[in-house]
Amino acid sequence: MENSTSITSEIITNDLLPQKFGKLGMIWTGVLIAFCLVGAFAYYLQLKNCLSVTAMRDYVSWGIYISNFVFFVAISLVGSLITAVFRLANVKWSTPLTRIAEIIAVSAILFASLIIIVDMGRPERLFNLFLYGRLKSPIMWDVIVIGTYLFLSLLLLYFPLLPDLKILMGSRKGSTKKYNKLYHFLGSFWKGGRLQNMLNKRAVNVLCVTIIPVAFCIHTVTSWLFATTYRPGWDSTNFGAYFISGAFLVGAGGVLIAMYIFRKAYNLEKYITEKHFDKMGRIVVLLALLYLYFNVNEYLVPAFKMKKSEDAHLTQLFAGDYAPIFWFAILAGMIIPILILIFKKGRKPLPALIAGILVVVGAWFKRYLIVTPTLLHPFLPMTDVPENYKHYFPSWQEWAIAMGSLAGALLIITFFARVFPIIPIQETINEQHETTAK
Amino acid sequence: MKNNDTSRREFLTAALMAGIAGGCSSNNTFRPGEDQIIPSGEMVKLLSVDGEIIEVDKAFLKPIPELPPITNSEERIGIEGKKFVMVIDLSRCKNVGACKSECNHAHHLNPGQNWIKIHAMQEAEHTAPYWEPATCMHCDEPPCVKVCPVDATFKRMDGIVLIDSDRCIGCRFCMAACPYSTRVFNWQEPVAEKEIATQHYSCETSVPQKIGTVSKCDFCPDMARKGELPHCVSACPNGVFFFGDMNEDSVTNGAETFRFSDLIKDKAGYRLMEDLGTKPRVYYLPPVNRNFPFETGLKTDTIEKNNAK
Numbered sequence: 001m002e003n004s005t006s007i008t009s010e011i012i013t014n015d016l017l018p019q020k021f022g023k024l025g026m027i028w029t030g031v032l033i034a035f036c037l038v039g040a041f042a043y044y045l046q047l048k049n050c051l052s053v054t055a056m057r058d059y060v061s062w063g064i065y066i067s068n069f070v071f072f073v074a075i076s077l078v079g080s081l082i083t084a085v086f087r088l089a090n091v092k093w094s095t096p097l098t099r100i101a102e103i104i105a106v107s108a109i110l111f112a113s114l115i116i117i118v119d120m121g122r123p124e125r126l127f128n129l130f131l132y133g134r135l136k137s138p139i140m141w142d143v144i145v146i147g148t149y150l151f152l153s154l155l156l157l158y159f160p161l162l163p164d165l166k167i168l169m170g171s172r173k174g175s176t177k178k179y180n181k182l183y184h185f186l187g188s189f190w191k192g193g194r195l196q197n198m199l200n201k202r203a204v205n206v207l208c209v210t211i212i213p214v215a216f217c218i219h220t221v222t223s224w225l226f227a228t229t230y231r232p233g234w235d236s237t238n239f240g241a242y243f244i245s246g247a248f249l250v251g252a253g254g255v256l257i258a259m260y261i262f263r264k265a266y267n268l269e270k271y272i273t274e275k276h277f278d279k280m281g282r283i284v285v286l287l288a289l290l291y292l293y294f295n296v297n298e299y300l301v302p303a304f305k306m307k308k309s310e311d312a313h314l315t316q317l318f319a320g321d322y323a324p325i326f327w328f329a330i331l332a333g334m335i336i337p338i339l340i341l342i343f344k345k346g347r348k349p350l351p352a353l354i355a356g357i358l359v360v361v362g363a364w365f366k367r368y369l370i371v372t373p374t375l376l377h378p379f380l381p382m383t384d385v386p387e388n389y390k391h392y393f394p395s396w397q398e399w400a401i402a403m404g405s406l407a408g409a410l411l412i413i414t415f416f417a418r419v420f421p422i423i424p425i426q427e428t429i430n431e432q433h434e435t436t437a438k
Numbered sequence: 439m440k441n442n443d444t445s446r447r448e449f450l451t452a453a454l455m456a457g458i459a460g461g462c463s464s465n466n467t468f469r470p471g472e473d474q475i476i477p478s479g480e481m482v483k484l485l486s487v488d489g490e491i492i493e494v495d496k497a498f499l500k501p502i503p504e505l506p507p508i509t510n511s512e513e514r515i516g517i518e519g520k521k522f523v524m525v526i527d528l529s530r531c532k533n534v535g536a537c538k539s540e541c542n543h544a545h546h547l548n549p550g551q552n553w554i555k556i557h558a559m560q561e562a563e564h565t566a567p568y569w570e571p572a573t574c575m576h577c578d579e580p581p582c583v584k585v586c587p588v589d590a591t592f593k594r595m596d597g598i599v600l601i602d603s604d605r606c607i608g609c610r611f612c613m614a615a616c617p618y619s620t621r622v623f624n625w626q627e628p629v630a631e632k633e634i635a636t637q638h639y640s641c642e643t644s645v646p647q648k649i650g651t652v653s654k655c656d657f658c659p660d661m662a663r664k665g666e667l668p669h670c671v672s673a674c675p676n677g678v679f680f681f682g683d684m685n686e687d688s689v690t691n692g693a694e695t696f697r698f699s700d701l702i703k704d705k706a707g708y709r710l711m712e713d714l715g716t717k718p719r720v721y722y723l724p725p726v727n728r729n730f731p732f733e734t735g736l737k738t739d740t741i742e743k744n745n746a747k
Contacts, residue, residue: 121608121650
């Protein structure tokens, strides 16, 4: 860390304590709440009129709710990448990013579960999954692994927070005082003794080891929701790896954006340094190359053969109605970010932010392309259905609910950063001591 | 064949009569002293259970109520000893659409919903076009059943795949899994007369349709229980659809009855998308020596009639 030698524990604590929203923060939160309210209203309409308010019909029976679900599951994988993989690999520089990654994971996986309920025709029958659940169905696998992942992610967010809760309770600063009850509820048992610290450390290590296979499971199983069918574009043995590489990429892109925003909003330049952007930038390049590689496999191999069932689907993507989105997702989601971040100048905060935004936006559209165009190319012709069944463009209610869910996930992250330190205080202090001791 | 058919009809009539007669002669349902029925004087001849012709006063005949309702668990098991199968003869189809409209009517389907779809097929530029009616294939390895998370769609012993709309959560995974695109969804509250809508849902009749759930062709097991043919089979004026039992090795379209194995052998029957391994219970006879040229099915009135549905 730059200037690290001059930073004392008090300064670190003071710098990293949660702060009140500024004017921009208020506007940001207000906008997010507005989006959520519009989404909630749209969902109210949907509950009243069932899924007829969507543009989904018998052929395109899955739309942006499902692509949004895949997007959420994908971005949630970053929690395991930054926290678990880096921690186990003993990567020290990622410490200030762990909590950012973990709260992204928790909020994304929460909204993944919500959006899948939104997609159900009979949400009030959700309990049927527990009454009559069949383990043979990939949906049950998803229910199980997503539940497990959410639980592990919450623990992985909570355990490293414990030492910080003690600091928060001891703080006299006005901005944290009103949350004291919450801090007490969550962490009053934490005394910070040697034994507690050791147990906590061990628990976090166990969690890190367990969460990696679970993270692989959630996205592999999500990819199997598609790959276990016969449909052209989904019927692929490449899907699990393809989804996971894409997930790590979008998650890392999301962290780039979050790093930039938190750094600006809370003046964390001393903690989230240009070095972090440099390192994260390199990781994004690596992940984008990996994802590009899987894309080449996913599209070029079937395109070489052009089986009849794949032909219509692939032609639509490469040169048909979906070509603009397809090439946007490939260029903006992978190639341009690589071109930006491969240069040292591109790994400065601002260009890295732009690359991160491109990655995330490209990834959202990529998920749309994975879900919808396939359904428009069934094996048998589309016959004996009204004309509007043969196309799909999401209705305003679908957009409102999808955007509302994205806003909701951001809102959780925003509120979390308001109540808890977004950069681990105790760990930063500890590392500070280690570096000065050397 | 003709002979075969008449004897079958006679048998059915006789069986039905026997049922009524049985009802009459049983002490439980026929107690003239208690019910105070005044004989009308008009006599009807019936076949008794012992095979004798008896005469009964018409006033003593009571209409047999519909077959007693069966429970959900019975509906999930199926009709014992049966393996239902369908044969669709493509050489006879000219896209009349009677199968579809009768099916829609019988199952109270809403506008835009069709369980039977009549595809205009042409495999390649220079191959012959033909009409291909498609029902649910009632696969022996049903991809839809595999993916259902709550066992709302299930495979029965008699080969039929049905849907329990009281259990379906509306996730539509089965629709994505079905390669034949046979499933339809109730995107909104189904429109139905009150007496239909308030009925208790039965997997075998698939009535009434339920909002937010999936439905599809059910092979009409309720008709099979009554010893009758599915609606599409009896509605088709050209005898395209044959329905029957693989265990009996016979299929009929109402007018003609064939030995199933011979029919498939003689006419080179096949199933759709065999390569997927779904093992459908619907067989097709190839469109050779056709009764109608493809173009007759293109007549605007039929097309309009079909699209209006």
